[in-house]
Amino acid sequence: MTNTKSSAQLPFGSVGFHITSALPLQTLRGIGMHHITSHDYHWDNRVRKNSYVLLQYTISGKGSFQTPDHTYPQQTGDLFLVQVPGDSQYSLPDDSEYWDVLYLEFSSECLPLLYHIHLSCGPAFHLEASSTLPEQMKQLYADAISNQLASVFDNSKAAYAFLLDLADYALENPALSSPRVTLAKNYLDSNYYNTDLNLDEVADAVGLSKYHLCREFNHLYGISPGKYLANLRLQKSCALLLQNRQHTIAEIASMVGFSNDNYFCKVFRKAFGTTPTQYRLQNQNYDLVRVLHDSHSRVPSDK
Structure with missing residues (x-):
């Protein structure tokens, strides 16, 4: 891995990965950083053909992400995470001059983690300033453009590690509440x-x-x-x-x-x-057995 670079040091562009492995691995299929200024920028996920999981993070500027029920303004620190194809769309709104974004496209094997994150935070949420996830995304982009993700397994390991950290963040910082x-x-x-x-x-x-x-x-x-x-x-x-x-x-x-x-x-x-x-x-061959659950909520002690 290379040292983490700031987004100001990274060039705008994109990198795609053609995965040839027959294994059902969670992989990064594309990553890019774009400076969007055209108000023709509009993606309707309902009509897109390829199947993948899209994460788009706002570095600066302002964008818009829409679902049938809600419009989510996208500003610095915001992200949306969706299945493509799907009933959502995103665009540069008329009242915005630009939108700088970092996007990551993950293989459809990542859908179970997507659903898990949606249960906690919904399809769009804000990353707190203390989160290391923005730097991790920039590092992934830096590694991609410098060919550090040179094998299927390097790619899958990096993608899965990031998604697990994102799921962990979502569970610790639920946005949905009642x-x-x-x-x-x-x-x-x-x-x-x-x-x-x-x-x-x-x-x-x-x-x-x-x-x-x-x-x-x-x-x-x-x-x-x-x-x-x-x-x-x-x-x-x-x-x-x-x-x-x-x-x-x-x-x-x-x-x-x-x-x-x-x-x-x-x-x-x-x-x-x-x-x-x-x-x-x-499980009797171990001196001590830890029981792990996929939730941060603690089960109460025995009564």
Whole structure:
């Protein structure tokens, strides 16, 4: 890797990558830095043919990004992240003299991470001044124009590392919020072990109808509250199976909110393809086992 350069030191231009590997790798297929001054600049993602994930970051100036529901002014530090083709478009608005951008095009294998980021921040958001992501993007561009991404694996490693950092940032800095729905999630986090817990109770606790709770919860987190609760209980059971080997399967089922161990085993096997007992045995050769989840939200301690 080369030393990080400021955008003032980098030339405007673009670099494309033709990936010949048959492996389903997450890759950078194109990257560029443009100085846009023409008001004819307009891209309609609904009619574009190639399939990829586009990230466009504003270095300076002003642009506009539109979805069917919202228009997002793009100014210094803003970015949008979208699937192409898709129902969005972006342009240089009439009230802007210029728009300096850095754009990155990722292969469609990156779509799962795109969806994950959208759940937390939506399709457009601002990077805080403390974020290292702008410098990472500039470094990727510098590496691309200096041929530092010379192999498929160099390319994929760089692309994936950046996208993971972006996903990590999105999870730590969620832009989407709904106080009552957040309270509902917190209520589930704090009461998952209660076998009588149900959505009526949660809805009453946060002052929403069950219908609105389910709709808004799914909109904010991309999952129904019932499914979230089931996943939370399974996550907790995995930790207990590995870190509390003195407990029986029936005891663990009760500790995480399942009414009986038979139903717990059925749900566990459907989710993981193995029984709780087999899961515990498969991981008994380690002195210590860490259970990792794809979220920064911490599961509450055992009750």
